[in-house]
């Protein structure tokens with residue numbers, strides 16, 4: 503009597519069941535929110551301290567190089583410590599390297615709408631298709647920022663603006679008032 507053999511379809515089913523991965527745990531944004539907040543708060547503290555010191559020392563000409571992540575090797579070590587890539591992005595940018603991409607522009611629009619409605623925008627976390635995690639957080643203009651991002655001829659002197667536009671001929675980052683959204687922190691976690 504011939505032995506009964508399972509057909510290929512049955513074998514395929516058995517194989518698929520044996521290899522089925524357990525469902526991944528649901529995505530938990532909380533640890534990313536926390537790491538992003540810690541990394542950006544530490545960076546902001548160092549940057550605004552330096553900026554204010556340099557402004558007090560020699561005004562805009564002395565401080566002009568200190569609103570750039572490139573001026574702070576610390577951000578590299580923070581990036582390593584928190585396992586994140588950090589940048590700042592804006593639609594109305596000063597440095598075209600900080601031009602917002604499409605996801606960043608959407609976050610900027612959401613944060614600006616919230617601010618306009620009198621609400622405080624909070625950082626957002628999104629898991630992207632490639633498995634990485636994006637963290638976006640608002641950067642709101644403060645009074646001292648208007649020395650370089652405010653209204654030309656008012657908060658920002660013509661002479662200082664000449665210096666800025668010589669360095670950044672594509673500058674769009676003026677005309678901001680305290681309380682306006684200046685841009686965002688844009689972080690990317692690979693794990």
Ligand code: HEC
Pocket residue numbers: 550553557561562565566567569570571590591592594595596597598600641642643644646647648649650651675684685686
């Ligand atoms: C002394 C002048 C100066 C002051 C004061 C200043 N900035 Fe800037 N800011 C700049 C310059 C110059 C750049 C371009 C940096 C670069 O090359 O990446 C810049 C860039 C930025 C960017 C990145 C996006 C872009 O437009 O390129 C953000 C965000 C920003 N500034 C926010 C602030 C905030 C918030 C404050 C106040 C806490 C502030 N800045 C104060 C000069 C200044």
